Amino acid sequence: MSGIGVTVFGVIAVTFMMATYAAERQHRAFVLAFAVGCLLSSAYGFLAGAWPFGVVEIIWAGVALRRFQARTRAERSSLT
Numbered sequence: 001m002s003g004i005g006v007t008v009f010g011v012i013a014v015t016f017m018m019a020t021y022a023a024e025r026q027h028r029a030f031v032l033a034f035a036v037g038c039l040l041s042s043a044y045g046f047l048a049g050a051w052p053f054g055v056v057e058i059i060w061a062g063v064a065l066r067r068f069q070a071r072t073r074a075e076r077s078s079l080t
Contacts, residue, residue: 006047013040028071035064 001009017037023030038061045054 001047006044010041010044010048013037013044017041028068028075031064031068031071035061035068038064 014037017034017040020030020033020037024034038057042054042057042061045051045057
């Protein structure tokens with residue numbers, strides 16, 4: 001991927017990540033989408049040669065997946 005291609009991918013990935021983070025209160029699916037956005041941002045970090053950013057974004061993806069699981073459990077238990 002060319003330098004400009006990596007940059008465009010990064011802008012799209014980070015914008016997606018931030019948009020889904022802002023919408024997390026709307027529905028738990030946005031928490032899962034945020035985790036995907038973190039993984040995309042992580043890929044950007046590694047492609048851009050900024051591996052610390054890539055590592056941190058993988059960690060954030062894990063945190064978001066745990067929040068998604070917790071929210072799913074909480075919503076299911078409130079239905080019973």
